[in-house]
Amino acid sequence: MKYCVLITDGASGWGIKEQGGKTALELARTPNLDKMAKNGFMGQSANVPPGMEPSSACACMSLLGYDPEIYYKGRAAIEAVSMGVDVAPDEVVFRCNLVSVIDGKMASYSAGHISSEEAAELLEAVAKELGSERVKFYPGVNYRHLLKLKGMGDTAKALCTPPHDISDREVSPYLPQGEGSLILNQLISSSQQILKDHPLNLRRQSQGKLPANSIWLFWGSGPIPPMPSFKKAYGLDAVLNSGVDLLRGLGIMMNMKILELNGITDGLNNDFSGQMRGGLLALGDNDLAVIHVEAPDEAGHAGSLADKVKAIELIDELMVGQLLAYPEDIRVLVTPDHPTPLELKTHVAEPVPFLMWGKGVASNGVSRFTEKEAAKTGIIFEKGCNLMQAFLK
Known part of the structure; x- marks a missing residue:
């Protein structure tokens, strides 16, 4: 079986008063994510340990299955x-x-x-x-x-x-x-x-x-401590693609293969379709593909609701649609790393929704991929670094 982790950076957020208290995830048209949600398993994941900075460095380290309280010593060193x-x-x-x-x-x-x-x-x-x-x-x-x-x-x-x-x-x-x-x-x-x-x-x-x-x-x-490879920790060959140095740095630290693709950026001009297509093609020689999309987070930092909604809709149409159509047995994890509320234009350390779908995943009765639907399940990983192990079971 193949695995794909789709990190929709900063896609989660707070309800917007002017929009009837709805979040960007709720406002976006996401038929593919909704289809996954209805047939998948949802909950929440707390990816930033208490007292640590709510950065993508901490949060994505958690999502990739490593405890930031042990391995995180600073973001700049990861980018280095x-x-x-x-x-x-x-x-x-x-x-x-x-x-x-x-x-x-x-x-x-x-x-x-x-x-x-x-x-x-x-x-x-x-x-x-x-x-x-x-x-x-x-x-x-x-x-x-x-x-x-x-x-x-x-x-x-x-x-x-x-x-x-x-x-x-x-x-x-x-x-x-x-x-x-x-x-x-x-x-x-x-x-x-x-x-x-x-x-x-x-x-x-x-x-x-x-x-x-x-x-x-x-x-x-300063220098970062050595980390066990993803292969040693989880027994799978993994490949990673991202438009930002931080995620590539994390992948290198975990001895993942770094997938180089043209047209991958941090904004709405990202080649969303090509990024997912390249990731799925790489599954031919690998067990797991990590696809990190920065666009929702950049829109959150800019305080642009329109751009954040657009980024989520492009991910749904051009990326999630490919996952639904994948012809082999696959298990998918879709999740932001942290919320980026439009009101604040920066990150917060609150739990985010996650969605597992595919081979061997049973539905737990949700209807949409949103913060509220995830919270209603009552399922939460208090240590986000444990989510990866649950996903790979």
Whole structure:
């Protein structure tokens, strides 16, 4: 039998007052998910352990069957694995976003979803002025990059706030604070002077686009501990595809095969159909495929109900439809990793709905894939890392 895990990042959320208290999942037209739900098994999963950050790093680690309380030591280090950046014992790595700060406020945590090509040019300018043997910048995808500091271990103790947690807020209260924060603030401030009048930013502004006029540092961490491979832990050969470095990093840490596909992005321009098609084709040589879709979460961070609903509907039409039509015995797990309420534009650590469907799965009487239907079952995995084992039984 084959297995597929479809992670709909951030698709869960809160009821929206202006929409009669309905969530994006309830508002979306999802005939394929509804068909699965009626013939499947639903419940809730708490993927973020108490006291830990409600990040995709913690939540997706749980969903993939590993306990974040044991293995999670910081998100930036996971992304470094994906990007092939080694982190030595005396080094600290940080996520380094390119952001837009306008009139002292966080106008965009993604610099208006700047392209990878433009971002690389701007980061190169920052690295030329601020980089050294002890300070190194690494370009990533779109606005997401890395900074590595050598011999500055105290920076890992600084209190840092992700920029997507402070959309439209004054940034000054959320700059790095406490022990180790001085060098981080110096780098942020210096980057603003470098980027302010960069020709690319001037061109973006003339086109009505937001300038990428600052770096923002957060999620600092040192080397990650070794993890048992997915094959050793669960006895299956697994393949993973995602449009973001975080999930690829987790897959590499778990010794999963990383499936490279064209057209896979973090937004509505993602090739949803191609992503699922490629994942299912990869099941020919593997037992389990993990397909991670970032678009609902990006819409949540942007506070766009229309985009979040659209992302969910595209997943239903172009991805779930393929799962229903798969010609061999298959078992499917569909679930967000965490909620991303539109009101907050960031993550919360609440349980999310999960849906199991396919070979050997008995129905437990739900009608739709929504938060309310999942809660009505009374079934909850208090430790989300145990869901994978239940799915593979």
